[in-house]
Amino acid sequence: MAERVLQGQPDIILMLRRSARARRITLRISSLDGRVTLTLPTHVAEREALAFARQKEPWIRKHLAARVEDVRVGYGVVLPVEGRDRTVIAGSGRAVRLGEEALAVPGQPDAVGRRLQGFLKARARDVLAAACDDYAARLGRSYSGLSLRDTRSRWGSCSSAGRLMFSWRLILAPPEVLRYVAAHEVAHLAQMNHSPAFWAEVTRLYGPYDAERRWLRTEGNALHRFRFGD
Known part of the structure; x- marks a missing residue:
């Protein structure tokens, strides 16, 4: 997978993934680590996928903001x-x-x-x-x-x-x-x-x-x- 950046405050790292099985462009945000994965079919141009991500930017930022932060277990937790x-x-x-x-x-x-x-x-x-x-x-x-x-x-x-x-x-x-x-x-x-x-x-x-x-x-x-x- 390749990394791309959706610039903003803060920047959003997109993991670009091509899939022969994909039929359309999709976005997924991991509930565990907040990773944003942009999946696109092999025949779709990268610029089209990035345009899709920019269109969905408010949705991405909303979900990232709502994500619960990780807690490293140790004394006092x-x-x-x-x-x-x-x-x-x-x-x-x-x-x-x-x-x-x-x-x-x-x-x-x-x-x-x-x-x-x-x-x-x-x-x-x-x-x-x-x-x-x-x-x-x-x-x-x-x-x-x-x-x-x-x-x-x-x-x-x-x-x-x-x-x-x-x-x-x-x-x-x-x-x-x-x-x-x-x-x-x-x-x-x-x-x-x-x-x-x-x-x-x-x-x-x-x-x-x-x-x-x-x-x-x-x-x-x-x-x-x-x-x-x-």
Whole structure:
């Protein structure tokens, strides 16, 4: 990809990307790092794509201004864990300790983010596995495995082989949101689609889910602002 500049206050860096699959010029702003990608079909001239970007400049600036800034995790940072804000503080001993109001992380300050990420991933696995075991038992189906990733585009998935995948950052969401996502993916063990029958299965397993889906749409992206040194 090539870089181009949309001059202004401040300048906007455009990542110019040509695609044989593209049928029209498109703009995308990453919710994670604010990168602006301008994609154009191979037959479209660059000047035409840049003219399109200038036309969309107010829209680009509006979305960049609304983007939540990244937070580098370290001592003093307030981090939501299972839906509750906890302050990251210096700890003693060898293990990270989760309290009602604080996360106590031992070790050197420059290793806090990495240690805390490892702790959160382990906790996410435990909590998600317990929820999935519960829902799978109710469904009368079993899953073949469970993995965690730091996915940007989805909170979970279920493969045709019955393997479940989740974003470990769900541990930063309220518990009911995590459990809804677990129920959603487990329901795919019975319905590998998003048909009315699938949503009926989700409702049977979890109950009403509109509030949890809405939370993910409106608040979910903010969970990606926390940077752990990875």
